[in-house]
Amino acid sequence: MTILNRVNSPSDIKKLSKLELEQLAYSIRAHLLETLSVTGGHLSSNLGVVELTLALHYCFDSPIDKLIWDVGHQSYIHKILTGRKEQLKTIRSFKGISGFPKTKENEHDVFNTGHSSTSISAALGFAKARDLKNEKNHIISIIGDGSLTGGMAFEALNNAGSLKSNFIVVLNDNNMSISKNVGGLSKYLDSLRTEPFYTNFKGDIEQFLKKIPKIGDNVINTVRKSKESIKQFLVPGMLFEELGFTYLGPVDGHNLVDLIQTFKNAKRLNQPVFIHVKTKKGKGYKPAEENPAKFHGTQSFELKTGIVKATNNQETYSDVFGKKIVELANKDERLVAITAAMPEGTGLKSFSKIFPKRFYDVGIAEQHAVTFAAGMAASGLKPIVAIYSSFLQRAYDQIIHDVCLQNLPVIFAIDRSGLVGNDGETHQGIFDISFLSHIPNLTVISPKDKLDLIQGLEFAINHNGPVAIRYPKGKIYECNESIGMPYTIGKSEVIYKEKDIALIAVGNTYETVNKVYKKLKEKNLNVTLVNARFIKPIDEELIKELTREHQFIFTFEENVIDGGYGQKVQYFVKDGCENNTIIKCFALPNTYIEQGSITELRYEYGFDENTLLEKINDMITNTKADKGEV
């Protein structure tokens, strides 16, 4: 029986001795590793915060005190300590527990997260509300060094410094985002971590200077004249002090005694406190310590060796995108690539190695990435900004105000469009068609397969204006019937042209729709099959033509129904065509879609081949019956 068996809630750890806490940290790591080696998940970040989470729950009284986890991918230990250790095996799975904090899941999850850099703002909101209500509790935001590169974190720090009550920001600094952290701030934090002098310096500046032979007295005299500037040199965390925080640290984030002492001190201060904790990403598991990025978000793996279980090395959409832009960059030296802290996920790793001077990782700063690209485009370059669909939501105004209003030739490579699966609500890329397809000047395309993605990127590079090209997570689809029709703006790709029933597939839905098409053909129905390709502008000429010869047009998209492609078609047909063609849009409901595998979610939301076929058949039969045709 391990000590973890005795821990079912945070109150159970408050009575433990130092030795027992250390044993508990060991048991938690073992439990985490054993479970995640089967389920997969965000391993490295969680291994790095075992002691930090233990110390937080030891010192504070959750859920009265509020622990707000930035991104929340590192909240697994918090989940283990708050009654969910058995459920950990269901993490990120359909109907299981979420990989992020969820208020509906547990009272200790006080604020939902998933996207980065929100925790300080949210915590400050809690703190202000507490003060207004005259309540007495502690509010703690726990943010990583990667997430601190997000602008929102600074907006919140700037706002928080004036608070006159207790508010704690814990910086979990492991020098890593998913990949190595980037930028000036990271260097600044690094300087605080690497100078042991700073770490130990707590005393009187003058006492210290006196110890320096000869130089000391002179320096003191100068210093007396300029107390602030010497503070600048010698007080660690001056940046945070200047923002109005009391800076504590750096603290060894794997030393429970130091952590507990620091949190106890921080609790006593009636003001904003910034605690700088240094941790090692992947701590306690050699393969993850050696390669934290690989185990940041991992599939299942063999515990002994750290070998990630076979994914058959399947080529993904991100891989194809990454290869193609290297090829395009070889031909066009104006092409540059930008990522917001996702070089691996977006497939830009090889580009970064081949063209280091034309590659920019700007940190977790999607808004900045877009406007940065706009500046480059305005200077004659061809920037490609590769951002996941859900993270691009952040940069809505920058897309409109900085890029599209000026009709600048920025290419938005939107990865993870559509359902992404296990990350759940915060990460599903199901809003991009709706939030992009009404923006003037922006062309929006959604390729159906590998060849189409390649052609789409060629089109985007040659187009003189902003283009958004969206493609999904996972294995690339190669369509045997791919005809590779050349790209013309606003023209769909007609794969088979008949009469009566038209199926128009948007992007990745083509794979399933193609199967539906074949089943309908087996029933000797007359079916037209179209790859929409352009979401904006839509192919009005084709749609007009289809309404003349088809009783039904069915559209398919992995996007919420409102503001989607199907509604655009419906609107156009109502407004611009004279026939009575029935348009039925297959899309996702206007809701937040939980976690699960992509296949499970497609079943759940009726997007699998059989359900679609059934619905289409029913619709055809009912309509014909209404018309007295059967």
Ligand SMILES: Cc1ncc(C[n+]2csc(CCOP(=O)(O)OP(=O)(O)O)c2C)c(N)n1
């Ligand atoms: C807005 C946004 N952009 C990108 C991401 C993807 N992302 C998740 S975790 C992460 C790295 C976070 O680094 P850090 O905060 O230092 O935490 P660590 O993983 O090092 O523990 C990134 C880039 C995200 N969740 N949200």
Ligand SMILES: CC(=O)[C@@H](O)[C@H](O)COP(=O)(O)O
């Ligand atoms: C926590 C987070 O936002 C990322 O780690 C995300 O889970 C990455 O998703 P992919 O695994 O699809 O790259």
Ligand SMILES: [Mg+2]
């Ligand atoms: Mg980090």
